[in-house]
Amino acid sequence: MTKEQINKLLLEGSFPEDLSRPELIETHISWVFLCNRLVYKIKKPIHYSFLDFSTIEARKYYCEREVELNRRLSDDMYLDVQTVRESSGNVFIGEKDGVIIDHAVRMRKMDREKQMDLLLASNKVTQSDIQHLAEKIASFHKRANIIYEKDILDVQKKFNDLGAEKDYLGEYLNSNSSIIISQAIDMSYAFMERNKDLVAARLKAGYFRDCHGDLHSRNIFLLPSPLPFDCIEFNDDYRQIDVLNEIAFLCMDLDAFGRQDLSDLFLSCYNDFFPSIKTEKDRKLFIYYKSYRSNIRAKVNSLRSRDSKNDAERKLILSEVDKYLKLMNTYIKQLENN
Structure with a gap:
C-alpha cells in the first residue's frame, strides 16, 4: 500500500x-x-x-x-x-x-496501560509478575522447536556492526563513546574465540530454539497473566537463537530500567523451570548475551537519531544510546573481571 x-x-x-x-x-x-x-x-x-x-x-x-x-x-x-x-x-x-x-x-x-514497560516506569511490576512471566517463557522454550544448525559466530558478527556508528557518535554524543565501542568489539571477539566450543556444545545439546526473538518489556502485557506478543516473523535467523540470548534481552531491559532485582529474579525463576545455566561458563555467556543486546539497542537508537526531526529529538534519542553504551560497558567489564 x-x-x-x-x-x-x-x-x-x-x-x-x-x-x-x-x-x-x-x-x-x-x-x-x-x-x-x-x-x-x-x-x-x-x-x-x-x-x-x-x-x-x-x-x-x-x-x-x-x-x-x-x-x-x-x-x-x-x-x-x-x-x-x-x-x-x-x-x-x-x-x-x-x-x-x-x-x-x-x-x-489489549489494555495499553498494562504494557510492561509502562508498568515498570510506574514501579507497578511485582515479583509475582516476574515469577509468572519466567514460568511462561520457560514453558514456551521447553516446547519450542529445537534448532541444530546455526552459525555460532553470528552474534559476534552482529556485535561488530556497532563499529559503523563510532564516527557519528563520536561527533554527536561524546568522544568516549568511540572508545567504549572499540573496547567492547575487541572484548566480544576475544570472548567468542575463547567460548566458541561452549556455544557449539549448547547448539548440539538443544539450547538453540525457535524463540520469540524480540522479548522485551514493550512487547509484553501483564493482564495480569503475562502475554508476550509481536515476535519476529520476518527473519527466522533472528528468532532461532540460544534461549539465554532470548532471556538476556528481557533481563538487560530490566537492568536498563534500574531493576536489576527483577532481572536477577527472572533469571533465577527461569533457570528453576528450565535449567539453562549450569556452569560458570554458562553464566558468563549469559552476561555476554546481555552485552550483545545492549549493543543492538545502542545501534538501533543511533540509527534512529540520524532521522530525528530536530536537535531536541536527536538529543533525547542520543541519551538512550548513551544509556545502552554504558550498560554494555558494564557487562563487558564483568567479563573482564572474571
Missing part, C-alpha cells in the same frame, strides 16, 4: 466491527490501526537486507507467519489475516467486493 492509500483508510475507510475513526501508529516497518476493540497491522512495502516486504505476496505470507508464530505465546490475541481492498477510490478492510491491494493482521485490542 501507498501512504496515500493508508491516509484514505484512516480518514475515509471502513473496518469490520469498528465504527469510530481509528488511531494510526507508524513504525519503521508497519502501519498499525487501533480501533474500538480490534487492531489491524499492515506491513510497509519495504526491502532491507534482513527483511523483504516488497511484494503483496510476501506481505501476505508474513502476515500469516505473524499470526501463526505469535499464537504460540499470545493465546487468542492474534485472530486472522484480513484483506485490504480498494473500490471506486475507497479503501477498506474486509471481504466486500473490491480489488485486493494488501493484507492486514487482525488482533484483539
Whole structure:
C-alpha cells in the first residue's frame, strides 16, 4: 500500500466491527490501526537486507507467519489475516467486493496501560509478575522447536556492526563513546574465540530454539497473566537463537530500567523451570548475551537519531544510546573481571 492509500483508510475507510475513526501508529516497518476493540497491522512495502516486504505476496505470507508464530505465546490475541481492498477510490478492510491491494493482521485490542514497560516506569511490576512471566517463557522454550544448525559466530558478527556508528557518535554524543565501542568489539571477539566450543556444545545439546526473538518489556502485557506478543516473523535467523540470548534481552531491559532485582529474579525463576545455566561458563555467556543486546539497542537508537526531526529529538534519542553504551560497558567489564 501507498501512504496515500493508508491516509484514505484512516480518514475515509471502513473496518469490520469498528465504527469510530481509528488511531494510526507508524513504525519503521508497519502501519498499525487501533480501533474500538480490534487492531489491524499492515506491513510497509519495504526491502532491507534482513527483511523483504516488497511484494503483496510476501506481505501476505508474513502476515500469516505473524499470526501463526505469535499464537504460540499470545493465546487468542492474534485472530486472522484480513484483506485490504480498494473500490471506486475507497479503501477498506474486509471481504466486500473490491480489488485486493494488501493484507492486514487482525488482533484483539489489549489494555495499553498494562504494557510492561509502562508498568515498570510506574514501579507497578511485582515479583509475582516476574515469577509468572519466567514460568511462561520457560514453558514456551521447553516446547519450542529445537534448532541444530546455526552459525555460532553470528552474534559476534552482529556485535561488530556497532563499529559503523563510532564516527557519528563520536561527533554527536561524546568522544568516549568511540572508545567504549572499540573496547567492547575487541572484548566480544576475544570472548567468542575463547567460548566458541561452549556455544557449539549448547547448539548440539538443544539450547538453540525457535524463540520469540524480540522479548522485551514493550512487547509484553501483564493482564495480569503475562502475554508476550509481536515476535519476529520476518527473519527466522533472528528468532532461532540460544534461549539465554532470548532471556538476556528481557533481563538487560530490566537492568536498563534500574531493576536489576527483577532481572536477577527472572533469571533465577527461569533457570528453576528450565535449567539453562549450569556452569560458570554458562553464566558468563549469559552476561555476554546481555552485552550483545545492549549493543543492538545502542545501534538501533543511533540509527534512529540520524532521522530525528530536530536537535531536541536527536538529543533525547542520543541519551538512550548513551544509556545502552554504558550498560554494555558494564557487562563487558564483568567479563573482564572474571
